Amino acid sequence: xxxxxxxxSRVICKSGTSVKIECRSLDFQATTMFWYRQFPKxxxxxxxxxxxxxxxxxEQGVEKDKFLINHASLTLSTLTVTSAHPEDSSFYICSARxxxxxxxxxxxxxxxxxxx
Amino acid sequence: xxKVTQAQTEISVVEKEDVTLDxxxxxxxxxxxxxxxxxxxxxxxxxxxxxxxxxxxxxISGRYSWNFQKSTSSFNFTITASxxxxxxxxxxxxxxxxTGANxxxxxxxxxxxxxP
Numbered sequence: 172x173x174x175x176x177x178x179x180s181r182v183i184c185k186s187g188t189s190v191k192i193e194c195r196s197l198d199f200q201a202t203t204m205f206w207y208r209q210f211p212k213x214x215x216x217x218x219x220x221x222x223x224x225x226x227x228x229x230e231q232g233v234e235k236d237k238f239l240i241n242h243a244s245l246t247l248s249t250l251t252v253t254s255a256h257p258e259d260s261s262f263y264i265c266s267a268r269x270x271x272x273x274x275x276x277x278x279x280x281x282x283x284x285x286x287x
Numbered sequence: 288x289x290k291v292t293q294a295q296t297e298i299s300v301v302e303k304e305d306v307t308l309d310x311x312x313x314x315x316x317x318x319x320x321x322x323x324x325x326x327x328x329x330x331x332x333x334x335x336x337x338x339x340x341x342x343x344x345x346x347i348s349g350r351y352s353w354n355f356q357k358s359t360s361s362f363n364f365t366i367t368a369s370x371x372x373x374x375x376x377x378x379x380x381x382x383x384x385x386t387g388a389n390x391x392x393x394x395x396x397x398x399x400x401x402x403p
Contacts, residue, residue: 205391213395213396214378214395214396215332215378215391217390264330274382275337278331278332280331281330281332
C-alpha cells in the first residue's frame with residue numbers, strides 16, 4: 172500500500188518556540204493532505220485540509236495563524252505550530268489522498284509534540 | 288450532519304474470548320464509506336476494512352468479521368478468539384459523498400484490552 176511518513180516522530184520544545192512537522196507521501200503524489208490532532212485517549216479531530224498549491228482549509232475553531240500549513244509540492248505538506256504552548260501538546264497525524272475523487276486516505280505514523 | 292458513535296469506551300476480555308465492537312453512524316447521504324482502523328500503543332493508524340454504502344455483504348478476514356446493517360445504521364466489528372496483540376484502540380469512521388472527497392469522521396474509539 173501507499174506509504175506516508177512523518178518527521179519528527181517525537182519532538183519536545185519550549186513554550187514560545189515554533190516547531191515544524193513534515194508529512195511526506197513516499198510512493199505517490201498526494202493531491203490532498205489532511206492534518207488531524209489527537210489528545211490523549213480521545214478521537215482524531217480534523218484540523219485542516221490542504222490541496223497542493225492552494226491555501227489550506229481550516230476546521231472551525233482551529234487558528235490558522237497558529238497552525239501554519241504549507242502544501243508546496245505533491246509529496247510534502249508541513250504543519251508549523253507557532254509560539255507553542257503546553258496546551259498544544261498533542262499527537263498530530265497527517266493523511267494523504269492520491270486522487271481528488273478517491274475515498275482512500277493513507278495515514279502517517281504521527282508526531283507526538285510535547286511543549287514544556 | 289454526520290456522526291459516528293462508538294458507545295463502548297473501554298472493553299476488557301480474556302484471551303480467546305470473542306468480542307464485538309459496536310459502531311453506529313448517522314448520515315443523510317445515500318453514498319458513503321465506512322472504515323475501521325486499529326491504533327496500537329505506538330500510535331499509527333492501521334487500516335482494517337472499508338465498506339461502501341451499497342455493499343451490505345458481511346466480510347470475514349481471518350479472526351476479524353464485520354456486520355454492516357443499513358437498517359440499523361450499524362457497522363459492527365467482531366474479533367474471534369482474541370489475542371493479546373489485539374489490544375489497541377479501534378476507531379470506526381465515515382466518509383460521505385459520491386466522490387469521497389470529504390474528510391473522515393471518526394468515532395470516539397473503543398479501547399480493547401485483551402488479558403492473557
